Structures are given as C-alpha cells and as structure tokens.
Amino acid sequence: xxxxxTTGQGRMRWDGxxxxxxxxxxxxxxxxxxxxxxxxxxxxxxRVDGPGIATAGGxxxxxxxxxxxxxxxxxxxxxxxLAGMVGSSIGWVQTPYLDCxxxxxxxxxxxxxxxxxxxxxxxxxCVNPTGAPDVMRGEETQLIGLLALHPxxxxxxxxxCLPGTxxxxxxxxxxxxxxxxxxxxxxxxxxxxxxxxxxxxxxxKAPTDAATFRQGAERGVASGGAILHRLFExxxxxxxxxxxxxxxxxxxxxLIIGADVAxxxxxxxxxxxxxxxxxxxxxxxxxxxLYAEALSLLAVPSRRLDGGDCVLAGLAAVMExxxx
Amino acid sequence: xxxxxTTGQGRMRWDGxxxxxxxxxxxxxxxxxxxxxxxxxxxxxxRVDGPGIATAGGxxxxxxxxxxxxxxxxxxxxxxxLAGMVGSSIGWVQTPYLDCxxxxxxxxxxxxxxxxxxxxxxxxxCVNPTGAPDVMRGEETQLIGLLALHPxxxxxxxxxCLPGTxxxxxxxxxxxxxxxxxxxxxxxxxxxxxxxxxxxxxxxKAPTDAATFRQGAERGVASGGAILHRLFExxxxxxxxxxxxxxxxxxxxxLIIGADVAxxxxxxxxxxxxxxxxxxxxxxxxxxxLYAEALSLLAVPSRRLDGGDCVLAGLAAVMExxxx
Numbered sequence: 001x002x003x004x005x006t007t008g009q010g011r012m013r014w015d016g017x018x019x020x021x022x023x024x025x026x027x028x029x030x031x032x033x034x035x036x037x038x039x040x041x042x043x044x045x046x047r048v049d050g051p052g053i054a055t056a057g058g059x060x061x062x063x064x065x066x067x068x069x070x071x072x073x074x075x076x077x078x079x080x081x082l083a084g085m086v087g088s089s090i091g092w093v094q095t096p097y098l099d100c101x102x103x104x105x106x107x108x109x110x111x112x113x114x115x116x117x118x119x120x121x122x123x124x125x126c127v128n129p130t131g132a133p134d135v136m137r138g139e140e141t142q143l144i145g146l147l148a149l150h151p152x153x154x155x156x157x158x159x160x161c162l163p164g165t166x167x168x169x170x171x172x173x174x175x176x177x178x179x180x181x182x183x184x185x186x187x188x189x190x191x192x193x194x195x196x197x198x199x200x201x202x203x204x205k206a207p208t209d210a211a212t213f214r215q216g217a218e219r220g221v222a223s224g225g226a227i228l229h230r231l232f233e234x235x236x237x238x239x240x241x242x243x244x245x246x247x248x249x250x251x252x253x254x255l256i257i258g259a260d261v262a263x264x265x266x267x268x269x270x271x272x273x274x275x276x277x278x279x280x281x282x283x284x285x286x287x288x289x290l291y292a293e294a295l296s297l298l299a300v301p302s303r304r305l306d307g308g309d310c311v312l313a314g315l316a317a318v319m320e321x322x323x324x
Numbered sequence: 325x326x327x328x329x330t331t332g333q334g335r336m337r338w339d340g341x342x343x344x345x346x347x348x349x350x351x352x353x354x355x356x357x358x359x360x361x362x363x364x365x366x367x368x369x370x371r372v373d374g375p376g377i378a379t380a381g382g383x384x385x386x387x388x389x390x391x392x393x394x395x396x397x398x399x400x401x402x403x404x405x406l407a408g409m410v411g412s413s414i415g416w417v418q419t420p421y422l423d424c425x426x427x428x429x430x431x432x433x434x435x436x437x438x439x440x441x442x443x444x445x446x447x448x449x450c451v452n453p454t455g456a457p458d459v460m461r462g463e464e465t466q467l468i469g470l471l472a473l474h475p476x477x478x479x480x481x482x483x484x485c486l487p488g489t490x491x492x493x494x495x496x497x498x499x500x501x502x503x504x505x506x507x508x509x510x511x512x513x514x515x516x517x518x519x520x521x522x523x524x525x526x527x528x529k530a531p532t533d534a535a536t537f538r539q540g541a542e543r544g545v546a547s548g549g550a551i552l553h554r555l556f557e558x559x560x561x562x563x564x565x566x567x568x569x570x571x572x573x574x575x576x577x578x579l580i581i582g583a584d585v586a587x588x589x590x591x592x593x594x595x596x597x598x599x600x601x602x603x604x605x606x607x608x609x610x611x612x613x614l615y616a617e618a619l620s621l622l623a624v625p626s627r628r629l630d631g632g633d634c635v636l637a638g639l640a641a642v643m644e645x646x647x648x
Binding site (some may be wrong): 089097125128130131132133134135166181182183184185187188191192195196197198219222223224225226227228229230231232233235236237239240242256259260263264267 | 413421449452454455456457458459490505506507508509511512515516519520521522543546547548549550551552553554555556557559560561563564566580583584587588591
C-alpha cells in the first residue's frame with residue numbers, strides 16, 4: 001500500500017510503512033451479493049457473505065449489524081467502508097456521483113456517511129466519448145484497486161476494460177479516471193440469447209463454441225460497432241444453412257463482443273502518445289479471453305488481469321486516503 | 325392489374341382487360357394472424373380470419389379447409405395462394421427462399437404447391453449490403469403489392485422501408501427487389517423496453533412522448549448506427565437527472581429508430597442516379613411517422629404509405645403471373 005499517513009483530525013492511523021494500524025470492515029455490496037471483510041494490519045482476517053442489496057432492501061443497516069456483530073464483539077466499534085450498488089437508487093442510500101476526472105484521493109474525500117461510522121464510496125460520472133452522460137458504480141473501486149495492485153498502471157495513460165453486463169471502458173491517466181464509456185454488451189447478449197428470434201428456444205444456453213465465436217467476432221469487428229443491422233444475420237445464417245442453430249449463441253456472442261471492441265477502440269484511439277497501445281482487460285478469465293480474441297482481430301494487444309481482488313484492494317486504497 | 329393473359333396450360337384465365345375471370349382464395353398467414361380473402365373479378369367478395377400459423381401448427385390444412393368450406397360449397401374447388409410465415413420452419417411447410425434479384429414474375433414461377441391447388445409464395449434471400457446472408461418472408465408479397473398499387477414505384481430505383489419487429493430496407497429496381505437489409509429494430513426495442521435496466525419496471529409501456537423521441541432520435545442518428553455504446557445513455561441520463569424515467573421508453577425508441585435510419589441510409593447511399601432520394605416508408609402510420617421524423621434529421625425526404633392492402637395486392641399480382 002502507498003505510504004500515506006494521515007494526521008491531525010484523521011481517526012485512521014498508519015505506521016511508517018503505510019500499513020494500517022487498526023482494523024476496519026470493507027464491504028463489496030452489489031446487486032446480488034454482499035462480501036464483508038475484516039481487514040487491517042496483515043490483510044484480511046475474516047470474511048462473511050450476505051445477500052445482495054436488491055434483496056436486503058430497506059434492511060441494509062440491520063443486516064450489516066447482524067453480519068458484523070461477532071467482529072464488533074471481539075474488536076469493538078469498527079469503521080465500515082462499502083462500495084457497489086449499496087450506494088444506488090436500489091441501495092441503502094443513493095450517493096451522489098463524483099465527476100471525472102477522479103482517482104483514489106477524490107473518492108476518499110467524497111465518501112457518504114450513511115450513518116456514524118459507515119461510509120459508502122460514490123460512483124463516478126463523466127461525459128463519455130460519444131458526448132453522453134455516463135455513470136459507473138462499483139467499478140470505480142475495482143479500478144482504484146487494480147491500480148493499487150498493479151503500480152505500473154498508475155503511470156501514463158491506459159485503456160482499461162471491465163467486460164460484463166455493462167462493460168466499462170475507462171481511460172486512466174496517472175492513476176486518475178479521466179473518462180469512461182459503457183457498452184450494454186452483456187445485458188444485450190443475455191436478452192437476445194434468452195428471448196429473441198436469433199437463438200431458437202432449445203439452444204438458449206451459454207455459448208461455448210470457439211470457432212463460431214470467432215466467426216461472429218469477425219463480423220462484429222467488421223461492423224465497427226454498427227450492430228443493429230448485423231444482429232439479424234444470426235438468424236439469417238441459420239435459415240440459409242450457414243450456422244448450426246445449436247451454435248447461434250456463440251455467433252451472437254462474437255458479434256456483440258466484436259462490435260464492442262471495434263467501437264471502443266474507435267472511441268479511444270491509441271494515437272501517438274495518447275495512451276498505451278495495450279488494452280488492459282480485467283475480469284473473469286473466460287470473458288477477458290473472449291475480449292482478447294476480439295481485440296486480436298484488430299491487431300490490438302491486450303493484457304488480461306483477474307479482477308478478483310480488485311474491489312478489496314480498492315476499498316483499502318480509498319481507506320488509506322480517508323480522514324476517518 | 326397488369327394485362328397478362330395466360331394461355332395454354334394455365335388454369336387461370338384473364339379477360340382482355342387483365343381482370344381475373346375466376347375466383348381464388350388469397351391468404352395472408354403470419355405468425356399471429358390468418359386473413360383469408362375470396363378474391364377475383366371485381367375484387368374481394370368475402371373475408372374470414374383465423375389463428376396465426378404458430379397456433380395452427382400441424383393442422384394448417386384442416387384449418388384452411390374448415391375456414392373456406394362455405395366458399396367452396398358455393399363456388400366449387402378454388403385455387404389457394406398463401407404468403408407469410410405459413411411457408412417458414414414454424415409453418416405448414418418450409419418453402420425454399422428465392423434468391424434476389426426477384427420480382428413478381430420470379431415469385432409467381434417459384435410457388436410451392438403444398439398440396440393440390442394450394443400454393444405458397446416463397447420468401448426472398450439475398451446477400452445484404454453488410455455482406456451477410458439475409459432473408460424475408462411475407463414482406464416480399466407486401467413489396468410486390470406495393471408496386472402493384474403504386475405503379476410509379478415500378479420504374480427506377482427506390483429504397484423502400486417496412487419498419488417493424490424486423491425492419492426491412494429493400495432496394496427495388498424497375499419492379500424487382502435487388503437486395504435488402506434487415507434491422508432488428510422492433511424486436512430490440514421490445515426486449516430492451518420490456519426487460520432491461522434502461523427502462524424502470526413501472527414505465528415499461530409503449531412510448532408516447534414526441535419531444536423525448538426526437539431527443540433520442542438525434543442521438544441515434546448521430547451514432548451512425550453504432551448503437552451498442554449508446555444504449556446505456558438511456559439509463560445514465562435518468563441517473564443524472566437528464567431524463568424522466570417515465571419517458572425512458574420514448575428516448576430508447578428514438579435512439580433505436582435514429583440508429584436504424586442512419587445506418588440504412590449509409591448502407592444504401594443515394595449517390596447520383598443510384599436511387600430516388602425519397603425513401604418510401606410502408607406500414608402503420610404511427611410507426612412510419614417516427615421513421616419519417618428520424619429521416620428528417622438526416623435531411624432525407626420520405627413518403628409514407630399505409631401497408632394495409634399490400635399483401636392482398638401482392639397475392640393478386642403474383643396470381644396474375646402464375647400458370648395455374
């Protein structure tokens with residue numbers, strides 16, 4: 001961790017090596033899952049899981065108390081830092097978005113205290129490269145954690161992609177999120193794979209065929225992102241005997257991911273000195289593998305990182321910069 | 325109707341004015357509805373409706389017999405000509421697609437006799453302007469009917485759009501469909517409006533706000549069709565207080581239709597002499613009105629025609645050209 005000893009009114013203390021000298025509770029509270037960590041000197045000491053904020057609803061506070069009672073009983077009152085959809089309109093309280101550019105310092109200065117001792121990391125907002133307002137909530141903490149875990153990404157300008165339901169493409173400059181762009185890729189795939197004419201009902205499952213994915217990705221990349229007139233191709237190829245209906249989902253997945261990377265690379269051009277040429281892909285290895293393959297069709301190099309520890313590292317990085 | 329008296333082996337007869345001299349049954353059999361017409365000299369003499377082919381399933385023949393029994397009882401055996409999804413994989417029998425370029429003559433020569441006296445108009449296939457295989461089934465009969473009803477469209481090259489679940493953009497040259505392009509616009513809107521994060525559950529209804537539609541259409545047109553990175557804007561604007569959640573569907577509708585027309589105009593450029601500048605929009609007035617507005621943002625003139633009578637006119641036009 002960075003050496004960033006707080007002084008004066010700060011209630012959190014750090015030793016000379018930048019290690020926290022007291023315990024706190026870090027919480028990754030998304031729509032579907034809650035992961036609570038007892039964190040502090042020497043790293044995570046305990047972990048407990050709970051229901052997502054969509055389920056917890058109006059009882060977030062009681063649930064937090066219940067799940068952390070053993071830790072508080074042992075260690076006394078502990079500061080709590082939460083990130084994710086807990087701070088959204090479906091969460092405990094809706095925290096205002098922090099405008100980009102923003103990094104760990106800015107996030108640490110903009111925590112919302114939802115009740116004494118419990119703070120929530122705000123989401124980020126920006127005007128994205130298409131000129132539209134854009135938002136993220138939860139991914140800002142992943143990004144900050146990624147930078148904490150990979151110091152080399154804290155220098156220079158990097159394009160970082162977090163694929164998923166709402167894929168986020170973030171341009172990070174010297175450790176600060178400058179701007180970002182959301183693509184509806186994962187949600188669009190789920191809707192089309194699960195309930196459209198493109199994939200016949202018996203075959204509406206997770207795609208698995210690598211060669212067919214690649215065919216779709218080639219078409220998606222060729223679209224440059226103009227996917228509305230490419231989607232029906234998934235059905236027409238079946239009607240014309242050019243695509244096995246059982247593989248329709250794999251083709252569709254390639255089409256969407258290919259369109260995603262082609263448009264993103266066009267929105268964030270790697271012109272001379274603008275950003276590092278290598279795109280950083282963060283997430284589940286299976287998914288980042290698909291994105292890496294689609295990027296390779298554009299001859300864009302990529303680096304794949306597992307995002308597993310990023311939220312916890314991000315919460316720690318924000319905690320370090322907080323006057324608590 | 326065109327003067328096209330058949331001779332020799334033809335079983336259908338025409339008088340010297342191109343009017344049919346005997347009765348036949350015309351059927352528009354789509355996924356959800358069946359419309360049967362007793363047609364012939366002087367026009368439609370009777371009509372009966374029935375269930376769509378998705379419901380009729382394997383009993384299409386029996387259903388047809390049952391619904392037309394009174395007509396046959398009165399007039400004796402009658403030839404039957406059907407169009408639509410009745411000829412698809414979910415239909416009575418799957419008719420092969422006819423490759424473009426194709427017009428009424430070609431369609432009339434490629435009817436599939438599903439049983440003695442009952443024929444189905446084939447769908448059309450092409451390689452579309454994106455280089456992909458594309459198909460239509462039912463719309464070919466609408467297009468032929470449109471040309472029959474509007475003779476001025478039978479000369480020169482025209483871009484004709486049939487908006488809907490699967491919007492079809494067809495390039496028609498001297499009465500022949502040269503090529504066409506499907507956009508998944510209607511189905512995509514229905515899926516996203518009905519079940520995505522873009523439109524909050526209480527507001528998942530048909531869009532109605534004209535000003536918000538126009539805002540979305542401006543953004544969609546500006547995308548040039550690259551919609552994957554624009555869709556999330558519908559949600560982000562709500563999060564940032566720039567879009568009333570109750571109007572999210574109207575914005576989304578504009579976004580998709582704007583992207584549809586922008587990409588279609590780019591795929592079918594109206595370069596010198598290539599095609600008439602005016603796009604012909606065929607369909608429900610409310611929907612063609614939205615497409616006309618989106619086209620106007622690109623300064624593309626359009627002409628709106630109600631598609632109500634097109635299928636019947638198309639069946640008649642094909643019938644005229646059939647050796648029966």
